[in-house]
Amino acid sequence: MARLAVLGAGSWGTTFAQVLADAGNDVVLWARREDVAREISEHRTNRAYLGERELPAAVTGTARIEEAVEGAEGLVVAVPAQALRATLGQWRRRPGLREGLPAVPVLSLTKGIERGTDARISEVLVEAGGVSAQRVGVLSGPNLSAEIAERRPCGSVVAAADEELAGVFARWCDAPYLRAYTSTDVTGVEIAGAVKNVVAIAVGAASGLGHGHNTTASLITRGLAEITRLGVALGGRRETFAGLAGMGDLVATCASPLSRNHRLGLALGRGLDIEQAVAEVGQTAEGVATARAVADLAERLEVDMPITRSVVAVVDHGASIEHVTTALLARSVRPE
Structure with missing residues (x-):
């Protein structure tokens, strides 16, 4: 369906890469550490977070942010809330990303409020990532990653300011075991x-x-x-x-x-x-x-x-x- 980049290879980011692949997408999973990225590409595992569970063949890993976002039709952000602004700043010091993240839809999986600014994560993406607010979506719901990694049925909500964009995000994660409902209430x-x-x-x-x-x-x-x-x-x-x-x-x-x-x-x-x-x-x-x-x-x-x-x-x-x-x-x- 689409070439998507998941930025963040913790338990939730890695699990969601599986969801996206099971929905028919090609997925590049960005990991901060080179050894984790290599393990994902060569062995299709991320043992630090998912044990020996094997990832779909459509998931590859990289530790180079430019490689992750190059040619991506959409980005999924799974960086911890309190580290996101600094991580975005590091990325924007790279020659190819000084203007911010690519002009494609960006879906946030991160759940939190930034300490010190009281900013919501979508606001951090706009302020520090150079992302248009009209391209940002958020996902929430009962999303215990260990159960989703086992492909147990669940529902989630994807919200974007534009209903059509919310539908795009929902189609990205239309795996057999995850039902995504749409909303335009990003703040809520x-x-x-x-x-x-x-x-x-x-x-x-x-x-x-x-x-x-x-x-x-x-x-x-x-x-x-x-x-x-x-x-x-x-x-x-x-x-x-x-x-x-x-x-x-x-x-x-x-x-x-x-x-x-x-x-x-x-x-x-x-x-x-x-x-x-x-x-x-x-x-x-x-x-x-x-x-x-x-x-x-x-x-x-x-x-x-x-x-x-x-x-x-x-x-x-x-x-x-x-x-x-x-x-x-x-x-x-x-x-x-």
Whole structure:
């Protein structure tokens, strides 16, 4: 169907390269490290992230960004949120990319809010990557990469400002096991995908503390209310948060042991400090850095987000993990 470049060879980027190939596309997967790129091309594996699982023959690897994007009809970005701006800057110092990424559609898989600027990932792509806002799309939903790598059925949402472009992105990932729904609510889909990671830390922490389903269900439900309040304040559509990008992604991330943010919360609840918890998870848990950015946004917009504030108190300021459940219970009587 198309020649696509996936930029980022972590677990989600590598898994999504498989999805794109299974949908009939030729895929070049950019890896930061030369040895990883060589392994992908020569052995069709990325053992650091996917073990011995074999990638489709249509996936090749490269560590040269110019080679990855040359001739690509579309780009898929899977670089961690807090590293994206710096990575884009490194790419733009290369002779062939000084004007920014090629003028093709760009789909972001990255879920997070940039710390320090409070920018959404699509905004970082525009500001630092030289990408037109009209060419950017975002994907979110219940996307646990380990299950998708096993080709287990799931749904996702792809959003772009233009409905036709959202359809293009959906066709890219039309694999037999992934159903992509389209949306034009870029802001809502991005906020849902970013903030659910913060709530997942809170839910994991509650489980680690030994609390039961009543507590976790309450945190998930009130967490969704926080996500919705912030998303609507930023211009997102309320109905987005009741769908796959909102409730769907939130439930998967909060409930599954495959979720890095959930596992990090569990570790905190068991008594580890933030450095120990991050080391135990061993991979990027975007909710840690995103929490402060979300709290800053909420404060600026005067949006009440007590669960988020409590996560920030724990991961940024060393507060007791009991803050997470206190945030749920220690509030004045009010209508739901």
